[in-house]
Amino acid sequence: MAGVVQRQLHLNAFLMEAGHHEAAWRLPQSNPRADFDLAHWIELAKLAEAAKFDSLFLADGPSLTGTGEFRPPGQLEPLTLLTALSQHTSRIGLIATVSSTYNEPYNLARRLASVDHVSGGRAGWNIVTSAGADEAANFGLVDRPNHALRYERAHEFLTVAKALWDSWETEAVLADKSTGRYADPTRLHAVDHVGGHFRVAGALNVERPPQGHPLLVQAGSSEDGRNFAARHAEAIFTAHQTYGRAAEFYRDVKVRARAAGRNPDSVVILPGIVPFIGSTEKEAADLARQFDDLRVPEYGLAQLAWNFETDPSVFSLDEPLPDFILARPELEGSQSRSDLIIELAVRENLTVREILSRLGGGRGHFTFVGTPDQAVDTIVSWFEGGAADGFNIMAPALPSGLETFIEHVLPILRSKGLFREDYQGVTLREHYGLPTPANQFHAIAD
Numbered sequence: 001m002a003g004v005v006q007r008q009l010h011l012n013a014f015l016m017e018a019g020h021h022e023a024a025w026r027l028p029q030s031n032p033r034a035d036f037d038l039a040h041w042i043e044l045a046k047l048a049e050a051a052k053f054d055s056l057f058l059a060d061g062p063s064l065t066g067t068g069e070f071r072p073p074g075q076l077e078p079l080t081l082l083t084a085l086s087q088h089t090s091r092i093g094l095i096a097t098v099s100s101t102y103n104e105p106y107n108l109a110r111r112l113a114s115v116d117h118v119s120g121g122r123a124g125w126n127i128v129t130s131a132g133a134d135e136a137a138n139f140g141l142v143d144r145p146n147h148a149l150r151y152e153r154a155h156e157f158l159t160v161a162k163a164l165w166d167s168w169e170t171e172a173v174l175a176d177k178s179t180g181r182y183a184d185p186t187r188l189h190a191v192d193h194v195g196g197h198f199r200v201a202g203a204l205n206v207e208r209p210p211q212g213h214p215l216l217v218q219a220g221s222s223e224d225g226r227n228f229a230a231r232h233a234e235a236i237f238t239a240h241q242t243y244g245r246a247a248e249f250y251r252d253v254k255v256r257a258r259a260a261g262r263n264p265d266s267v268v269i270l271p272g273i274v275p276f277i278g279s280t281e282k283e284a285a286d287l288a289r290q291f292d293d294l295r296v297p298e299y300g301l302a303q304l305a306w307n308f309e310t311d312p313s314v315f316s317l318d319e320p321l322p323d324f325i326l327a328r329p330e331l332e333g334s335q336s337r338s339d340l341i342i343e344l345a346v347r348e349n350l351t352v353r354e355i356l357s358r359l360g361g362g363r364g365h366f367t368f369v370g371t372p373d374q375a376v377d378t379i380v381s382w383f384e385g386g387a388a389d390g391f392n393i394m395a396p397a398l399p400s401g402l403e404t405f406i407e408h409v410l411p412i413l414r415s416k417g418l419f420r421e422d423y424q425g426v427t428l429r430e431h432y433g434l435p436t437p438a439n440q441f442h443a444i445a446d
Contacts, residue, residue, distance in 0.1 A: 009383055009419050010268055010390030010432060012095070012237075013048035013056045015041070019397035020274055021361045022071055022303075023294035027397055034398070035072045038084060044399055045085040048092055051406040052420050054431040055093025055124060057217075057237070057392065058082065062102050063134045066306075070299035079111050086119035093428030095124035095217055101150050102130060102139050105160035106200055112214045113165060113206040121210030121427035126217040126237065127228075129154050132306070147335065151224040153197045158216070158232055160200050163191045165213040166439045167203035189441040212436040215428045221249060221336035230256030234434055235268040237392050239337065239365045241344050246271050246366075246387035268432055271382070272365030272392040275375055277404045284369045291396055292357055300356035303363070307338050317353040321345050340364050362394050372408040379409075380418065 017035040018025040025032045034040040048056050058078040065073045078096035086094055094115065098108060116123035129150035130136075136144035145153065172187035191202030218225065218233035229236050230253055240246035254264035276291075278284030301312040308325055315322070326342060341364060345355050361367045368375055382388040395401025413419040425431055 006417050009379070009413065010054045010270060011419065012270055012390065012392045013053045013402060014272065014392045014394045015044050015056055015058060015398065017072055017075070019401060020394040021291045021396040022299060023291055023360065024397045025072060026294045029400060030397060035075055041081060041085060042088045044402065045089050045092065047399055047402060047406070049089045051410060052423055053092055055095050055428055057095040057126065058097060060097040061130065061132065061135060062099060063132060063138055066299065066302055070296040079115055083115055083118055086115070086122065091423045091426065093122050093124055093215065093431055094119055095126055095215065097126040097128055099128050099130040100154040100157040101145065102135065105157050105198055106164065109161040109164040109204055110206050113204065113209045116209035116211055116214050117206070123209070123211070124215035124217050124428055126219055127154060127158065128219060147222070148224060151228050154228060155231070156195045156197050160191065160193050160198055162213060163193060163440065164200070164202055164204040165209055166441050167191055168207040169439055169442055170208060173207060208439065211427050211429050212439070215432065215434070225336065226253055226256060229253055229267070230260045233267060235270060235432060238269060238271050239340060240271050241340060241366055243382055243385065243387050246382060247385065250387050266434060268389045270390045270392045271388050272362060272394050274362035274365055274367040274394045274396055275401065275405055275409070276367070276369040276396060277372055277375060277408060279371065281370055284371060288369045292360060295356070295360050297353070297356060300360060304356065307341060315352045318351050320351060337364050361396050365394055372412060375409050376412045379413070380416070
């Protein structure tokens with residue numbers, strides 16, 4: 001039909017030090033100190049921008065990852081890193097993970113607004129509620145707040161942050177040298193929020209961000225997480241092992257968004273994919289095996305125990321998951337990720353050793369092993385079949401895995417008209433096809 005615009009994929013480059021595979025740092029070509037090497041991050045950001053990715057994304061958490069014995073345990077603070085990367089890029093979106101549990105609305109709203117300003121409207125916030133007890137200990141707590149309470153706090157946190165971003169109307173700044181009036185005080189608004197978790201006066205001391213507010217991203221798939229995403233998220237990063245599970249999640253969140261009074265098309269759902277790409281199936285399998293051979297089982301066991309809030313000693317490498325794990329104990333951490341691991345283990349009748357192998361590349365995200373054409377077939381089937389609006393590309397090694405995806409997969413997607421040849425907009429919202437949100441205080445001033 002004339003005039004119909006073909007729907008296109010949204011692709012996000014999920015960056016992680018030397019790569020997403022837990023053994024990526026051990027590869028001969030890898031930089032084992034990539035975590036704190038700014039030049040490495042700049043190279044990745046430029047690579048993703050040259051390929052016209054919608055955005056790049058940094059995960060984060062306010063604690064060491066593991067003990068540090070088998071994998072780099074630290075990382076640069078993401079808003080600081082993205083501010084640096086914003087000065088070496090001009091179009092690609094910049095999304096940082098920041099916890100709502102261990103921050104305060106005023107300070108974080110200010111930092112995110114600042115990144116949006118210095119980047120020219122390219123900031124995004126991946127809102128997490130922080131699942132780990134070790135994170136709570138770094139903030140003087142005996143244990144983390146319970147799951148429901150963390151999401152309740154996150155909802156109020158975001159309500160306050162949105163009001164703070166709106167507290168300067170666009171017309172507030174006059175900068176009139178002739179009259180000496182810099183701003184119109186009637187267009188600067190006190191938030192005056194008093195709630196169950198926060199008391200915030202406002203206004204913010206940073207003017208309204210170029211995007212209205214940063215793109216809001218969410219990554220939880222639990223019941224609380226889905227409800228939160230349906231109310232607030234503009235993009236969702238999610239993990240699924242099968243098309244069926246991804247499609248169920250996609251349908252469910254879109255229905256919840258509509259029930260919350262939102263346009264479901266304004267919620268962009270991006271499952272993670274860890275691509276091992278080879279010119280032949282054998283080459284791809286050999287590449288995946290190279291990574292797998294470098295894994296240290298002790299590290300994988302520690303991560304598995306962390307997911308299930310238990311001790312590594314309860315697992316036997318050549319046995320299935322213990323019965324008490326298969327019974328799905330109620331957890332205060334990431335319930336959805338733990339359920340994903342159990343489903344994977346039961347569906348494929350895996351031993352613990354085999355589970356660790358399957359989780360080594362992407363911690364539960366979908367791992368693809370095959371040729372570029374097969375990768376495109378998988379991506380298109382999820383995209384056109386109602387399981388995804390795009391994907392979080394999680395290269396097993398960086399920069400090599402991202403380079404392979406760009407050089408061999410993107411050209412096929414472009415030949416099908418499924419991915420942009422060039423950026424059409426400037427801001428992250430424009431890349432995602434999302435409007436600038438209306439200012440909630442604007443009608444008051446008018």
